[in-house]
Amino acid sequence: MAEPAPTRGVFVLAVNPSAGRGRALADAHRAADLLRTGGDEAVVLCAEDLPALLTLVRARLREDAPAVRALVVVGGDGMAQAGLGLLVELAGQGLDVPLGVVPCGTGNDLARHLRIPLRDPEAAAGRILRRLDDPRPRRLDVGRARFADGRTRHFATALCAGFDAVVNERANRWLRPSGSAKYLLAVLVEILRLRTVRYRLGIEDAAGRHRTEHRDGVLLNVANTSSVGGGLPIVPGAREDDGLLELFTVAPLGRVRFLVLFPRLFSGRHVALESVRIERVRSVDVDAAGVTAYADGERLGPLPVRVDVLPGAVRVLA
Structure with a gap:
């Protein structure tokens, strides 16, 4: 047979x-x-x-x-x-x-x-x-962004809501150069318009504690993995399978100090700067006037947004 x-x-x-x-x-x-x-x-x-x-x-x-x-x-x-x-x-x-x-x-x-x-x-x-x-x-945590109008979007790398989102918007319009070079060039263009954003944050930290605060900043990312912009390691220690996100913020800076910060992003040395803050969170509610959120380089929509994580939501063959 x-x-x-x-x-x-x-x-x-x-x-x-x-x-x-x-x-x-x-x-x-x-x-x-x-x-x-x-x-x-x-x-x-x-x-x-x-x-x-x-x-x-x-x-x-x-x-x-x-x-x-x-x-x-x-x-x-x-x-x-x-x-x-x-x-x-x-x-x-x-x-x-x-x-x-x-x-x-x-x-x-x-x-x-x-x-x-x-x-x-x-x-x-x-x-x-x-x-x-x-x-x-190998399991991959998945970020989840929920907006006030009822829309839900998922993301793999990071949600950004600040100067970095504006840079994404400009970089996405350019065909060349590619990778981090395009991102860096967009940074240099947009730095002339640099502004401080007043964020309203509702944070659940890694231990499950809740707090609400206002925080001024020029950069805000909620990251699941380590880099944005074609290899800029904003959160070098991020893990894709720990069931947590990394809240990355940069305090208000002048244009000259901001230009000093960005070269450090290529090596991860920025994490030692006093103006940089990284904290592990389970979720964060982010609101600010006139700010649009991006994730994985894609435009999502205007704030407010609630960001949390779906631990190990997808098996990844990598």
Whole structure:
């Protein structure tokens, strides 16, 4: 009697076609070719806009469950954010799908933190294959941002609400340069408009204690991982699996002192400065007049926002 054919799994690759200056689709097919080497199927899904892409991916994940081996996002941090949000949604419906990342975006801060190879789709796909049957699966905390209008967004790296958000907005409009160079150039442009923000914060610290305070600052991040802006390590000691977030703030500074601060970001030496404050939190409510929040380099919306963490919400193949 013939042995039954082994059941093939399915990798679903979601591609941001504009990422990597148009390289993303080609990178997705290169990654898919390697993912097929174990006998599994790899399906590449692409659409001109993100809502249409997520509709395609959601339908395919549901259709192929439980054969889905992983959702593989091909792009930058914005694409990873979209994939995480979808996986959190599906987990709430009983569908547990791990996340793989093939980075080819501008910042790639999640991939940098997880040490996933950059600009090498075969190497990134190989990492996914090696982690599939890991007896100690890696879990990724997911940041959650809830706005006053009822919207909820999830993020992987950091939510920013201050000068850094303004820099993100400017950097996102530029095609060149790439990575941290673009972020740094946007900093130099926006520093002429530097202003102090009066924040109203409701903090639940790592021990579960609550407090409310007003804090003046020029930078505010609520970070899940270590870097922003294409590799600037704002919170070098951040962990993606500790069930906590890092509240990072910088006190008011003049333009000259602010320019002195930024070069230190490349080495992490800024954490020793008196103006820099980093504290581990479970959640934080952030409000300030006229400030828009960004996360993973994507515009989320105006404050106020409540930020907390979903511990170990997604299994990540990295």
